[in-house]
Amino acid sequence: MYEMHVGISVSGTGQVWHVVAHGQRATLCGQPLGRDGDTQTDHHCLDCMTAFQRLMQTVEPV
Incomplete structure (x- = not known):
């Protein structure tokens, strides 16, 4: 399971959902x-959304 959390962006320029x-x-x-x-x-x-997309593409449907 995955969750969304607000935190500092990788660039350090503001808050984003991770x-x-x-x-x-x-x-x-x-x-x-x-x-x-x-x-x-x-x-x-x-970066998180790209990684999440890759993870979801590798998961086989149930």
């Missing part, structure tokens, strides 16, 4: 998870 595998302490792009806080963004981490 993809995190359940039970992990880092995002798919490698950013460490910080404290839960402000969720006021509609931006997504392109």
Whole structure:
């Protein structure tokens, strides 16, 4: 299972939504998870979304 968490962008220029595998302490792009806080963004981490897309393409349908 995967979750979305807001954190600092890889470039450090603002908050974005990152993809995190359940039970992990880092995002798919490698950013460490910080404290839960402000969720006021509609931006997504392109690196996380690309990695998530690749993961979903390798999963076989049930």
